[in-house]
Amino acid sequence: MHELSITQDVVRTVVDHTDGRTVAGVRLRIGALAGIVPDAVRFCFDLATQGTTLEGAWLEIEEEPGRGRCRVCRNEFEMADLLPLCPCGSTDAEVVAGRSLMVTSVEVV
Amino acid sequence: MCDTCGCGATDVRVVDPGTGAVTHTHDGVTHTHEAGELGHAVPEPHSHDGGRTFHTHDEVPATAEAPAHSHGTTTVELELDVLGKNNALAGETRAWLAARDLVAVNLMSSPGSGKTTLLERTIRETAGRQVVVVEGDQETLLDAERIRAAGARAVQVNTGAGCHLDAEMLRTALDSLAPENGSLVMVENVGNLVCPALFDLGEQARVVVISVTEGDDKPLKYPHMFSAADLVVLNKTDLLPYVDFDVEALTAHARALRPGVRVLPVSARTGEGLDAWYTWLAELSA
């Protein structure tokens, strides 16, 4: 389960950018095509924050929908999963949104 | 959990099966134990971030009730990519490899598809170019020992609870291997069709190995892995007469996720199809 190491990376990213201040809350953006299960991140968060300046912090996850751009008709369309299927019938598309895995902001004390 | 220093679930060991020397990392801090060293057994409070935060592993802090969004806090906008550090290190590794004319290939698959068998044969049948191997497994030195027996230098990365290699592990393994310029660096990732897909190691190419006993629907079930594949090696073709496996369907499913991806049917056992594999490897350096 890579969500544990991903969550540990979240904690490290926050610790590296908050100058030792106590962190009361963390906001993440996770794309629908990022390969990360938000519930698994929530599950790992308490464990990953133990003994750090994030211990006891709340976690808020904004889910970003997936979008593809068709290489045939050039239109953009929503992608629920990594199998592209443009309304024009083409299956050749590039992912243009939905791969995010970002710490958007934190609340510090 | 690292049994040399008892330091928790994220510990990683990089072992040279030749000398027994162990290098390992805790959350980005690397240090080395000599072979046979017993290590620091007392779980003192310690820091993984240069003294910013301290913790112990023997006492579990009480999980505080998550407070409601409280007053008196300050919002700090970050907009930081969580994998940014891994990706930056992978970029450095890629440049480091290129400067030494080294080609690194990341082999990924579910457990038992035949990655080590394919590597053993590749080592025996590659002339005129040094092949070195980075072996990733949660535990044991078994695969690195098989590689050594086949005639190549190898280090074993034991990820413990970890289910994938990351850029830092490859970096540590490369430092330990010190391959000569022009070598082919074959990386056998931890057997897992999910997690390794997310982590750029700094490799030139990603190869997904799938064997005919696994079923031709695997790309659809593990789309992240297949959408990142530069090549799909279909192994164990000697078993095709005994299983219901549709090579065309596998190819169509793989290409639905990665348009145009090449599928190479091989048997690491009989050698069937391996010439195309060797040609593909040789062309990577060009």
Ligand SMILES: Nc1nc2c(ncn2[C@@H]2O[C@H](COP(=O)(O)OP(=O)(O)OP(=O)(O)O)[C@@H](O)[C@H]2O)c(=O)[nH]1
């Ligand atoms: N019939 C047949 N068996 C094979 C072939 N390649 C590998 N095997 C067998 O498949 C089993 C697993 O092979 P390994 O090379 O250990 O597979 P692996 O992918 O390295 O496994 P992990 O490292 O544990 O994920 C062994 O029993 C091999 O002998 C092949 O082409 N044909």
Ligand SMILES: [Mg+2]
């Ligand atoms: Mg193996």
Ligand SMILES: [Zn+2]
């Ligand atoms: Zn279209």
